[in-house]
Amino acid sequence: MSENPVAPFLDRVILGDVLEVLRQLPDECIDISVTSPPYNKGENKKGWLVTSVRYDGASDKRAEEEYQAWQVEVLDEIWRATKPGGSLFYNHKLRWEQGVLYHPYAWVSRSRWVVRQEIIWDRMIAANIRGWRFWQVDERIYWLYKPDPGQPLPRALIGRELKPRHALLTSIWRFPPEREQPHPAPFPLALPLRAIYAVLDDEKEKVVLDPFCGSGTTLVAAKILGHHYIGIDISPTYVRWAEERLERWERELPAAHEEMALHVVRKTFAERKREGAFTGRYGPRRIVPAGEDEDAPSQLALWEEDEEGPSQLTLW
Ligand SMILES: C[S@@+](CC[C@H](N)C(=O)[O-])C[C@H]1O[C@@H](n2cnc3c(N)ncnc32)[C@H](O)[C@@H]1O
Secondary structure: OOOOOOHHHOOEEEEOOHHHHHOOOOOOOEEEEEEOOOOOOOOOOOOOOOOOOOOOOOOOOOOHHHHHHHHHHHHHHHHHHEEEEEEEEEEEOOEEEOOEEEOOHHHHOOOOOEEEEEEEEEOOOOOOOOOOOOOOOEEEEEEEEOOOOOOOOOHHHHOOOOOHHHHOOOOEEEOOOOOOOOOOOOOOOHHHHHHHHHHHOOOOOOEEEEOOOOOOHHHHHHHHOOOEEEEEEOOHHHHHHHHHHHHOHHHHHHHHHHHHOOOOOOOOHHHHHHOOOOOOOOOOOOOOOOOOOOOOOOOOEEEEOOOOOOOEEEEO
């Protein structure tokens, strides 16, 4: 029997340049990726709270056009290696240089991926504080989807619905930045864990990729959830840190369980509706659009949980 072509890459943190390693991966072997590339922040010191991010093995300073073209190439290479119906969660942020806004959607939309959702990551704090604008504490996470022509429409284009226990977490993810890792720009464990758990739910032994894996946060999340991982980073120091972290993965179980405990439906929408309570996440209150009759139906989309079959959206 021939070996699965992805087998030689599984459960490894690979030292190398992102594109060189990605090009070695077989077609359509990845189920889900979660990643945060270098942001091209220029390595300038920009405010008194800032310790500028400097990576061990790579410069974070390129001409903007060259940077964006590189990112599109990386996104498309991940697309090639991803199975139809697979996902990529791509974390980036809005940047301003000399008054010009560089929005990640600009190059994400030039890649082959379908944008399934733009999620706001509310970090609650950020190092860079200057008065040119309101203190920017948010980042973006693009949930990108590779359509599956083997499925009937519209599922071919938009994929499976999330289970309500995941979908109820909303499109604003609030996690403080990670402070425990020595890496200069890690994301918190909860971020990749939420993405992988929401999409793969209780499935096991899928293949999770992080092509800019740094300290290995995505890889630890994958391992905790029972999946295989593939990590890539250009820095030998970060590869070593990621490997050491993976050896001690059990230490991160409490943080993982804290995140997983949020993925619950305490009461189904059907039950709440029956009791006349507002079915939203934040408790019993009735939302009435301004100027409208209290008894008039509001346009709230309610998710009916159905034990038997797929969930469905209903308008109230
Ligand atoms: C934002 S950090 C990722 C941090 C990671 N999410 C974590 O939680 O630790 C970006 C990473 O990309 C790596 N990197 C930069 N250029 C690279 C390249 N050409 N190929 C592979 N990795 C690269 C850096 O070494 C850095 O660790």
